Amino acid sequence: MAKKSTSPTTVPDTAWLGRGRHLGPEPEQDVRRNLIALKAAGVLDDFLDLDPVEAARSTVLHPRDESAAPGPSARRLFEARWRVADDVTVRAQLTLYDAEARRKESEGVTWVLAAEAERAWDARWASPALMFWPDSDRVPWDHDTVPGVRLRTTNYLPKADDELRHRLRDVTRQSWFIHIVVHEAMTPDAIGQKPISSFLPPSLRHRVVEHRGTPEQAQIADFAMKRELSVRMPRGGGVILPTAPQSPDYDVERSTVRSVFLDGSEPTEFLDRIKEFAALPRPLPTEAERALTQLRQGWHLLTPDEELTHAQSMVTRYAEALEAMTNSRDLYQQAAEAAQAALAEVTGGDGVPRPGTAGAAKAEGSPLSAFTKAFGRFRDPNK
Known part of the structure; x- marks a missing residue:
């Protein structure tokens, strides 16, 4: 596994990181079924299903860093190994965290996914998310940790100004995903309602969350984003939201597109801007750094x-x-x-x-x- 030296505050270019919530009743079973099916199909080289206590004991007994052991709130740990581009090995860990209190509030079970390849990550490779989670809309694994926000679909902005500004603050400060906002110049048909993130390469598709502003929200969305994030919402266009605190590499002009046609055609210009933004250095949250350390130092699925x-x-x-x-x-x-x-x-x-x-x-x-x-x-x- 690649162990290149990088800044501790920046995500390594070999890594793919994600964090979300599963709102269904049996997240472990959903993962097991998908892993078994992909191994049988030859997609995965192998996988491992570990109890967190056993994983922690193994990490401590082996000559590795004890900080790589799963935390006390972990409820299940899955590992998978597969190959991309014929000879590049990818190793990944999915950790499910016990959140009974959240489950009572219908907030689901939190999951953290860390994957790392032997060389710099290519967005055209298969998404690590779909190595563990099934690619089915009936399995609700794709919710962000920010309530009311979901991958693989269009998330309409709240109508109320206070809720809208609260949503913008949450997604830019708490989420690990890239968030984009598209304003509908006019109400699109069913084809136009399809998320434009579906046009992105596989590995980038599950790193982008799309928000939509309705035609009548042009002014309120523009005002809220200007006030909260110092960016503008062009009517009928799209914008990539910055992280908070804002990265010095963030360019407002390069992150804004004046026109996005929602007619089912591929919005090439906006897609190119998203890819460009995704390639920029990204801050490494503390929890993400722990997940990466656990992947590197607490790996169990050996060849x-x-x-x-x-x-x-x-x-x-x-x-x-x-x-x-x-x-x-x-x-x-x-x-x-x-x-x-x-x-x-x-x-x-x-x-x-x-x-x-x-x-x-x-x-x-x-x-x-x-x-x-x-x-x-x-x-x-x-x-």
């Missing part, structure tokens, strides 16, 4: 060659540990023998202390000095 390498590494480490224990035992034994010799020197061998002759013994030859030398060897790790 046979990796298993062999790992076993050899474990043998070497155990041998080193055994040698260190043996050395420690020898040091303890030497210290004990030195202490016994010092005690014999002080007592004359019969356990009864002998009074020292005045002037006969120098300071370095005193009983205290003998003990100090004996135990000094034990304390000094270099001896």
Whole structure:
């Protein structure tokens, strides 16, 4: 797996990260069925279904970073490995988090997906989301962590000004996805209502959330976005929303398109701007950094060659540990023998202390000095 050095605040170009919510009753079962089907079809090389407790114990026992173990709120961990572009291996982990309180509020179960390839990610590759989740509208896995927002569909902006501004703040501060807003110059037909994100390459398709403003929302949407995000909403056009705080690489002009025709045709200009925006350096949220660390350091689904390498590494480490224990035992034994010799020197061998002759013994030859030398060897790790 690629381990290239990147800024800790920027998403590596080898990674694909996503976070959302599943609102259905059996998210684990939905994932298992999809993984089994894709492995049977030869899409996946292999997959693994892990209990978080077992995964955490395995991470701690193996010579890896303990911080890579799933958190205490994790309820299930899935791993999958597949190949793209014939020879590029992709490894991915999907973690489902226990959220009983949220489930009571109908907010679903939160999931975090981290995938990494052996080279820079290509948007034309298969979406990691569809390696775990089924590509079916009947499975509600594609909800954002921001309530009321969903992938794979058009999300109409709230009518009320306060709710609209609240929505804009939430999606730019909390969401991991790229958010775009399209204004409908006139009410489109069924073909025009199809999300334009469906025209995007597979890996980018599930990183983009589309919002729509109705014809009568032109002014209110423009005012809200100008006030909250310092961007404008062109009538009949589209805009890519910045993240908060706004990245220095964000260009308002390059992120705005004046015309987006919603007639079923491919909006080439806007799609190119989205691809350009997606290629910019992205901030790495703390939770995303943990997910990436867990993927890199807490990986369990090893190939046979990796298993062999790992076993050899474990043998070497155990041998080193055994040698260190043996050395420690020898040091303890030497210290004990030195202490016994010092005690014999002080007592004359019969356990009864002998009074020292005045002037006969120098300071370095005193009983205290003998003990100090004996135990000094034990304390000094270099001896």
